[in-house]
Amino acid sequence: MxxxxxRQRLTANxxxxxxxxxxxxxxxGTRYYADLLAEEGPDRLLDAPGLAELxxxxxxxxxxxxxxxxxxxxxxxxxxxxxDHVRLSDYLGALLFEFGFRDxxxxxxxxxxxxxxxxxxxxxxxxxxxxxxVFMLLAHLGNFxxxxxxxxxxxxAARSARNGAPGVGYxxxxxxxxxxxxxxxxxxxxLDLDDIYEGVAGDFRRIRRALNKVSGDFTASPSRRGVxxxxxxxxxxxxxx
Numbered sequence: 617m618x619x620x621x622x623r624q625r626l627t628a629n630x631x632x633x634x635x636x637x638x639x640x641x642x643x644x645g646t647r648y649y650a651d652l653l654a655e656e657g658p659d660r661l662l663d664a665p666g667l668a669e670l671x672x673x674x675x676x677x678x679x680x681x682x683x684x685x686x687x688x689x690x691x692x693x694x695x696x697x698x699x700d701h702v703r704l705s706d707y708l709g710a711l712l713f714e715f716g717f718r719d720x721x722x723x724x725x726x727x728x729x730x731x732x733x734x735x736x737x738x739x740x741x742x743x744x745x746x747x748x749x750v751f752m753l754l755a756h757l758g759n760f761x762x763x764x765x766x767x768x769x770x771x772x773a774a775r776s777a778r779n780g781a782p783g784v785g786y787x788x789x790x791x792x793x794x795x796x797x798x799x800x801x802x803x804x805x806x807l808d809l810d811d812i813y814e815g816v817a818g819d820f821r822r823i824r825r826a827l828n829k830v831s832g833d834f835t836a837s838p839s840r841r842g843v844x845x846x847x848x849x850x851x852x853x854x855x856x857x
Contacts, residue, residue, distance in 0.1 A: 761791025766827030
């Protein structure tokens with residue numbers, strides 16, 4: 617399951633990187649942001665104006681980890697769109713981070729055996745599913761719809777123009793439906809995800825557009841392509857479907 621836990625993966629080194637970038641190599645600036653972290657906590661540091669731009673332009677070697685990078689760019693993009701919700705930013709950052717690994721976006725769980733490349737496959741599975749698997753399919757329907765429409769809108773538009781495949785509006789409708797129904801499932805409350813699912817369902821289009829901006833900025837920056845958690849720069853790539 618995708619959880620709102622990307623901030624939990626941040627390390628002391630991540631905060632040091634943020635402080636160094638914001639301080640711009642000046643001792644006074646570095647002290648200011650170190651004190652900000654110590655006195656007001658990590659959220660004030662990570663919300664600092666300009667941090668997202670600094671992370672985009674930072675070199676991969678010795679630069680930000682993937683959890684730091686994805687959390688900050690998503691958080692700042694949402695705030696620029698008028699959505700100021702830390703846990704939602706945490707969840708969406710984790711979604712981009714997790715779905716960027718190999719074929720994870722096409723599996724309803726990390727170790728699920730089946731690959732699903734289209735929304736219709738998920739809907740068909742829902743008709744025969746029971747119990748907890750219904751919840752997992754609904755959550756994945758929302759996640760996959762947001763991933764595709766948020767990160768790959770040009771691909772969706774090209775397929776729609778070329779062969780009449782569903783457009784972005786279809787992904788918005790199906791994604792909102794998946795999140796809304798997942799929020800109503802008892803498992804969502806157990807996992808403390810019901811408020812996040814409800815929030816995405818109610819504001820899917822605005823969130824999708826914010827992720828379009830994230831995707832455009834990320835793919836336009838050669839220095840940030842392939843950023844990874846461990847420094848292995850080949851692990852994050854575009855989805856094939």
